[in-house]
Amino acid sequence: MSHLISDRVFVIDQSRCIGCEACVQACEECGTHRGQSLIHLEYIDRAMSTQTAPMVCMHCEDPTCAEVCPADAIKQNENGVVQSALKPRCIGCSNCVLACPFGVPKYFSRPDQMMKCDMCYDRSSVGLKPMCASVCPSQALWFGTLDEFGATREGALIFELRFGNQAVPTKVGTVVHDISAGPINVTVPVPGLWQEDPFGLEAAVP
Amino acid sequence: MRNSADTRRSGLPLQPRAAAIALLSVAVVLVLVFLGSSGLQWFDAALAGYLIGVLMAVFAVVYRYLVWLQRPPTAMLNRRGWESFRRRGRLARNVGGLVGLATTNLLAQGFIRRRATSRWAAHQLVFWGCALAAVVTFPLTFGWLHFESVGQDGSEYRAYLFGVGTSSFQATSAVGFLVFHLLNVAAFLVIAGVLIFLYRRMRDPGALAVERSGDFLALAGLFAVSVTGLFLTASTLWLEGRFYSFLTNLHALTVILGLLYIPFGKLFHIFQRPANLGVHYYRSDGETGDQQACRRCEEPYASSRQIADLCEVLGQVGFDYGDGTGGIFQQICPSCRRKMVTVAQAARVGGFG
16 A cells, blocks of 8 residues: 655654744645644643654544544545545534544634644645645654655654554654554553653663 | 444435435425415426426435434534533523524624635625525525516516515616516626635635635536526627527526535535534533543543543444543543654654654
């Protein structure tokens, strides 16, 4: 199964995020949702660390947001990109906001609408980088061909995460260094308190 | 992957209950036509094609609406919306507020204005144009409304509603001009709205990128109905009735195709959008009820009712986000979910940095 959109793949490596917020600013410039930043960026635990957590839509193969939408307003296009809510249909119930395992859709009360990351479809559909990936200085957000990824990046891409019993295949690739360990399991507690060794330094010591 | 809910939902290709109610709706319209036109006395046979188009549209709209209501999330919202509306101690206030809510949301459509004034202006023009056209053409087609000349010289007319005479007016008066040109007014409103919509779309690369054929088809259909309607007036006023017969058929064809498009295309939102009122009551109810605390950060993030309903719907559509201990992932707030994904990912690359 191909994960390509016009032979390119969107990649996220949250661990590389430096919290510069360039993506937040760039997201607002996207042609499909001008003026609204739809990317999420927040501190994991501000009291303990400067580490930030960026999140774009992972474009699930079988989008939970679309399945729980009472208005049938969320559609996946022919390239597997999950679009923002259809404006005439969205009734602003926030089911998608509360159902998405990645916490991606945003509800805007003024227009009474949900909006979400659509991988800057005006750009990515013609091979251009989504706005966030075009400005990310640490390449936590990256867009390119698999060959480019293999030639310039460490690690491998995984296209499935698990949330409890639920496997969620995604179109967006997540960087891991141990692909043989299988899907990223979000609900299994990370061994040890991550705050005690946030950069993996102690774990790396033999 | 989730369990295939599609297999559970599938069954007969045609849903008998929805089809039966849709057929009943068609029968109700036919009865109303018979009664309203004094036993078809005032039914205009020249408009029979329009009536057939309306009946087919009624069947398809009712059928699709009922099938839509059966989707698990829609059924849940439909049930909860009505429950919230009828809640004891709130019913009177909800009924009182309904008129205002429907006026702001469904008629004035303020939520569109808050997105963009030009989009709102275009939508208002199309909406009121279509509403005006519907108010005139449906009663005419059903035989509920007809005009009769007062006297023999055709200078004065009287409108009859359900066979009952109303006030008369001079054909050449301002009132007469307006009455006879109401559909032209509607056509100009719709065309103006369509042109604004087109202008916005053609200048917006973002909108074009996510464009689907249905978006343009709806505008093309509205434009075709309006323009062919205006052709009839043009033929009468300036071409001495030339091509009138052909233009009548052309206009009827566009209208009937338009009516048939409503249940299947973008315009079906006319019937879906009022569900927003149910959301309003559901949300107000939720805000005053128990709040769901995030299982991770323990902060409230949504109404307990909505989270419980959502968890039920997730199961109905085939998802299993359970953690094996009775908890469901959606009982964690969206912010914590994003953080958890990041922590889990970082663990797979040897930590942050």
